[in-house]
Amino acid sequence: MNDRLKTIVDLKKYPIHNLNSPVIKNLITKCKEELEEQSCSTIPDFILPESLKIMNSELENQLDEVYMSKESINAYLYAKDDTSLPKDHPKRKFMNRYNGYLNSDCFSKNSEMKFLYETEELLKFVSACLGVSPIYRWADPLACHAYNVMKTDGILPWHFDSCEFTLSLMIQKPERGGVFEYCPNIREPGNENFDEVKKVLNGDRTRVRQLKLEPGDLQIFKGRFTMHRVTKVEGKKSRYMCIPAYVLDPYRVNTPEHSKAIYGKVLPIHLERNQARSDGLTD
Numbered sequence: 522m523n524d525r526l527k528t529i530v531d532l533k534k535y536p537i538h539n540l541n542s543p544v545i546k547n548l549i550t551k552c553k554e555e556l557e558e559q560s561c562s563t564i565p566d567f568i569l570p571e572s573l574k575i576m577n578s579e580l581e582n583q584l585d586e587v588y589m590s591k592e593s594i595n596a597y598l599y600a601k602d603d604t605s606l607p608k609d610h611p612k613r614k615f616m617n618r619y620n621g622y623l624n625s626d627c628f629s630k631n632s633e634m635k636f637l638y639e640t641e642e643l644l645k646f647v648s649a650c651l652g653v654s655p656i657y658r659w660a661d662p663l664a665c666h667a668y669n670v671m672k673t674d675g676i677l678p679w680h681f682d683s684c685e686f687t688l689s690l691m692i693q694k695p696e697r698g699g700v701f702e703y704c705p706n707i708r709e710p711g712n713e714n715f716d717e718v719k720k721v722l723n724g725d726r727t728r729v730r731q732l733k734l735e736p737g738d739l740q741i742f743k744g745r746f747t748m749h750r751v752t753k754v755e756g757k758k759s760r761y762m763c764i765p766a767y768v769l770d771p772y773r774v775n776t777p778e779h780s781k782a783i784y785g786k787v788l789p790i791h792l793e794r795n796q797a798r799s800d801g802l803t804d
């Protein structure tokens with residue numbers, strides 16, 4: 522193990538470098554149950570306070586490089602309307618979005634977050650919590666471990682992620698709002714479940730859950746199958762998160778449309794690897 526990990530993760534509480542330790546075995550069992558039932562599990566105070574400060578300042582030092590976008594999108598992250606579908610189809614519901622990312626290719630070589638994402642210890646721990654192996658770090662050079670910035674009035678409407686598994690690390694909380702809401706396992710490979718998705722988009726709260734995240738907490742989340750959103754950020758303080766992601770397919774990256782709309786640019790890799798998804802779900 523690289524000693525730097527000790528300065529980032531609270532290894533005394535969570536010895537993720539030793540998956541056979543009883544404390545980690547118990548934690549894995551708990552996370553696995555929560556992920557199966559609720560598609561989401563939270564580990565409190567995972568990141569040490571000093572490391573959190575470093576992450577906060579590495580983002581704040583590069584705020585001018587954050588790509589902010591305001592385009593309305595549907596739950597499948599598309600901005601373009603498909604008029605061949607019925608008017609009330611969930612793909613035709615467009616919602617306000619105001620959100621920004623510090624793309625992963627902007628991170629310094631020595632970045633705290635980049636280092637953590639690239640450790641085998643974190644990858645193996647997350648894989649064990651999910652009960653899925655192998656999982657891979659996302660090959661998308663812009664999106665794989667981006668910092669997410671939501672300023673005053675920032676909002677992220679209902680959507681599905683294009684990667685299977687996302688970690689959310691809360692770096693800074695806003696004064697009010699910016700609450701994460703989710704609908705566990707509302708779709709699965711081969712089944713879009715449009716009727717249920719439509720209900721939620723129309724305001725039905727039956728399936729909706731809220732998650733309370735504090736700075737330093739780590740959330741593991743199945744974002745491709747669980748529709749989720751972040752409510753409007755209120756007050757002057759921005760909401761900062763880091764959202765490193767893991768995938769089942771080491772080859773795949775975002776579609777060129779998503780990359781342009783969300784991360785502000787398209788790289789050659791997005792064009793080369795633009796192909797239909799093997800799970801049959803819409804990106």
Ligand SMILES: [Fe+2]
Binds near residue numbers: 680681682744
């Ligand atoms: Fe998401």
